Amino acid sequence: MATSAPAVPARRRMTPRRYMSELGWRHLVGVVAVVYAGFPLVYVISASLSERGTLTGSNDLFSQVSIANYEALGDTYFWTWVANTLIIAVVTGVGTVLMGAAAAYAFSRFRFSGRRAGLTALLIIQMFPQMLAFVAIFLLLLGIGNVVPELGLNSKLALICVYLGGALGVNTFLMYGFFNTVPRELDEAAKIDGATHGQIYWTIILRLVSPILAVVGLLSFIATFGEFIIARVVLQSEANWTLAVGLYGWVSALLEANWGLFAAGAVISALPVLALFLFLQKYIVGGLTAGSVKG
Amino acid sequence: MSSHQPPTLTTPERPSAVRRPGSSHASAWGRGFLVKLVLLAAVDALGVYGVLAAWNAESHGLMAVLLVLLVVANWVYFSRRALPLKYILPGLIFLLVFQIFVVLYTGWVAFTNYGDGHNSPKGQAVEALLVQNERRVEESPAYPLTVVADDEELGFAILTDSGQVRVGTSEQPLEDAPDAEVADGVVTTVPGYEVLPRQAVIERQAEVTTLRVPVSPDPEDGSIRTQDARSGYVYLSALEYDETADTMTDVVTGTVYRPNDDGQFEAEDGSTLGVGWRVFVGVDNFVTAFADARYATPFVKILAWTVAFAVLSVVTTFLLGLFLAITFNDPRLHGRRIYRTLLILPYAIPGFLAALLWSGLLNRRFGFINDVLLGGAEIGWLTDPTLAKLSVLGVNLWLGFPYMFLICTGALQSIPGDVMEAARIDGAGRWRTWRSITLPLLLVSTTPLLISSFAFNFNNFTLIYMLTGGGPRFQDASVPLGHTDILISMVYAVSGVDGSAPKNYGLASALSIVVFLIVATVSAIAFKRTRSLEEIN
Numbered sequence: 001m002a003t004s005a006p007a008v009p010a011r012r013r014m015t016p017r018r019y020m021s022e023l024g025w026r027h028l029v030g031v032v033a034v035v036y037a038g039f040p041l042v043y044v045i046s047a048s049l050s051e052r053g054t055l056t057g058s059n060d061l062f063s064q065v066s067i068a069n070y071e072a073l074g075d076t077y078f079w080t081w082v083a084n085t086l087i088i089a090v091v092t093g094v095g096t097v098l099m100g101a102a103a104a105y106a107f108s109r110f111r112f113s114g115r116r117a118g119l120t121a122l123l124i125i126q127m128f129p130q131m132l133a134f135v136a137i138f139l140l141l142l143g144i145g146n147v148v149p150e151l152g153l154n155s156k157l158a159l160i161c162v163y164l165g166g167a168l169g170v171n172t173f174l175m176y177g178f179f180n181t182v183p184r185e186l187d188e189a190a191k192i193d194g195a196t197h198g199q200i201y202w203t204i205i206l207r208l209v210s211p212i213l214a215v216v217g218l219l220s221f222i223a224t225f226g227e228f229i230i231a232r233v234v235l236q237s238e239a240n241w242t243l244a245v246g247l248y249g250w251v252s253a254l255l256e257a258n259w260g261l262f263a264a265g266a267v268i269s270a271l272p273v274l275a276l277f278l279f280l281q282k283y284i285v286g287g288l289t290a291g292s293v294k295g
Numbered sequence: 296m297s298s299h300q301p302p303t304l305t306t307p308e309r310p311s312a313v314r315r316p317g318s319s320h321a322s323a324w325g326r327g328f329l330v331k332l333v334l335l336a337a338v339d340a341l342g343v344y345g346v347l348a349a350w351n352a353e354s355h356g357l358m359a360v361l362l363v364l365l366v367v368a369n370w371v372y373f374s375r376r377a378l379p380l381k382y383i384l385p386g387l388i389f390l391l392v393f394q395i396f397v398v399l400y401t402g403w404v405a406f407t408n409y410g411d412g413h414n415s416p417k418g419q420a421v422e423a424l425l426v427q428n429e430r431r432v433e434e435s436p437a438y439p440l441t442v443v444a445d446d447e448e449l450g451f452a453i454l455t456d457s458g459q460v461r462v463g464t465s466e467q468p469l470e471d472a473p474d475a476e477v478a479d480g481v482v483t484t485v486p487g488y489e490v491l492p493r494q495a496v497i498e499r500q501a502e503v504t505t506l507r508v509p510v511s512p513d514p515e516d517g518s519i520r521t522q523d524a525r526s527g528y529v530y531l532s533a534l535e536y537d538e539t540a541d542t543m544t545d546v547v548t549g550t551v552y553r554p555n556d557d558g559q560f561e562a563e564d565g566s567t568l569g570v571g572w573r574v575f576v577g578v579d580n581f582v583t584a585f586a587d588a589r590y591a592t593p594f595v596k597i598l599a600w601t602v603a604f605a606v607l608s609v610v611t612t613f614l615l616g617l618f619l620a621i622t623f624n625d626p627r628l629h630g631r632r633i634y635r636t637l638l639i640l641p642y643a644i645p646g647f648l649a650a651l652l653w654s655g656l657l658n659r660r661f662g663f664i665n666d667v668l669l670g671g672a673e674i675g676w677l678t679d680p681t682l683a684k685l686s687v688l689g690v691n692l693w694l695g696f697p698y699m700f701l702i703c704t705g706a707l708q709s710i711p712g713d714v715m716e717a718a719r720i721d722g723a724g725r726w727r728t729w730r731s732i733t734l735p736l737l738l739v740s741t742t743p744l745l746i747s748s749f750a751f752n753f754n755n756f757t758l759i760y761m762l763t764g765g766g767p768r769f770q771d772a773s774v775p776l777g778h779t780d781i782l783i784s785m786v787y788a789v790s791g792v793d794g795s796a797p798k799n800y801g802l803a804s805a806l807s808i809v810v811f812l813i814v815a816t817v818s819a820i821a822f823k824r825t826r827s828l829e830e831i832n
Binding site: 022023026027029030033034036037038040041043044047054055056058059098099100102103105106107110112115118125127128129130131132133134135136137138139140143144146147148161162164165166167168169172196197198199201222225226228229232233244247248251252259262263266269270273274277278281 | 327344345348349351352354357378379380381382383385386387389390392393394395396397398400401404409618619622623625627628630634636637638639640641642643644645646647648649651652653654655656658661662663666667693697750754756757760761764783786787790792793800803804807810811814815818
């Protein structure tokens, strides 16, 4: 690991003692923290490569390297779950961005009666976490399912709709603040040139706010990816499950026997989110901080 | 607000009027208009389909809602006046249905006894009672019976005494089938149905013997059932419902059952019939949560643990994150970027995976921690009440410190250098600068995030459910609750949606309301105080 390499003091050489008190201890803390943060991840990779696939068998790190567990995933619903999760998370992410941005545009650019009340209402509504209402969501979908089964319980589409219900509450504020930073003169100029509000929105504003769109889309994707309680309540048949529901099922039933399978599944399902995170770190962190402070 | 509106912003007609009188985005045949038309046509088609389906299912509330939504959507997108709504409406509809409505519905359910035994409105409960209490009528004739199938759905065809053939399924009450063919006193073909061969009947024996085909749409007329798939008998309900008196009478024993306040039919001696219906029970659910020892005792413990868990999670993650942020905030330090990237790894792992992973690591007999790090000690990290709580906090620390590390780093770096310099010139030492300048400024920018973090952890269902499942269980509880359960997982357990306990939607909703009130109050107070904090600085 590059981190354990001794750091050479930059310009002037410090005495070892001074170096320890100013910089050395920081590396020490850093190494300890990295081990703490990283060892479960190293462990899960090792467990996923273990041939026996049991919990005990996974304790000798990298004693075996085999892809048996990864191959075994093909005999399960795992890839169906991956597809379900990706579909649900991507559609929810895109829908959230589109609807949140449109609403933020309206609140930021138009002056209409009820605007202030609307903003305040959103602020209050977002305090009620949707997951608290899972009983009501379950009952609502039960009722809708009697009429339109495609939107009832055990439907991925219904789950997406439920997630989209939370789109405005959480994200409008994040976007609203950002939309306000785009100078109004831009749209006024376009308007004088004869652009309609639709053209202004799609061709001018949306391009200028694209960083916040990326942040909201990502946060929504990640949140949906890991959402458990509503997915568990809504999706009932195994073929419709998401990764969170499915992998929980593996671990809760027969932990010992399924461990290798779970580890392999965990490694694969952590990859997309991990990749997004590492590549777009800056955006995500910026979005987190900006949004909450303004909200 | 509306009095200040600049006219150019609310009258979209104006610019277009300059261009071409009478045209506007709402009707000009541009590309955008065509896209809008196609989208709306699709929405309308689906909406009309929904309305018709609701009409067929006699779901009038849903139908009314759909109609209103359709009318509003069409008005908004074809009118020139509702400009802001054109942008807000899509999100607003989802918000109204899946957030606001469900919240209000939660509020309504909280005041009812909705749950096992009280699942439906009264009419359906009466029907269910009549159906469930059916038995064969003594001395009733046996009808020659043939098992038929409509696609996968099974049905019966019977030959009546007068030689008529009648056919039906569990959904479709018996009706005459004049074109059916009969041979040797047995129905051999029925148009629209497939006669099931003997072998298939034997394979689906369990289904056949439990199938009930209603004689008519009225449940009081009873049904046809069979034991041997050859002869069917009329079954009639042992209960009789008197609509005018609103009583159930057991025709065998003569007991009369009257509806009581709990939504059940009750006899003089206090015995009740199994199926009840939903009624308003007022604040009973809240009283149960706070006063009934079965729920109140665990509720108090769980409430205390939830608060402790949320507060300690925020405090521990914040302190560790802050410590690491300070540690790595020295520009002379090499490899800062690498440290940072490696340290946010736990945060980039989806929470459910991390919780499941740790549940394996902390396993009492085979887990890595006990087996390898502690040399085979069998410590009940997740099974001992105190250790389980510590483990939950420890795992949450692992999950949460990178986030705090990131925001603290950001906050530290955004503190303006001139402030620090001024403090130094004024003669403030390191500690003094840190205490009087850095920390207050840091808290101003991070407090809102700490509050959000508190609210998040207060409802951190995934962590608890996947790591410990709420266990270890309370010894005395009749409800499946345990030492690490937090309120939201208590709501989940009480609701019974996963089948581990009797369903009690009413009580679960009442508890949801309580959780919401707590979170909302804490957030409101905290935000108010931070705003004043910001003003002071």
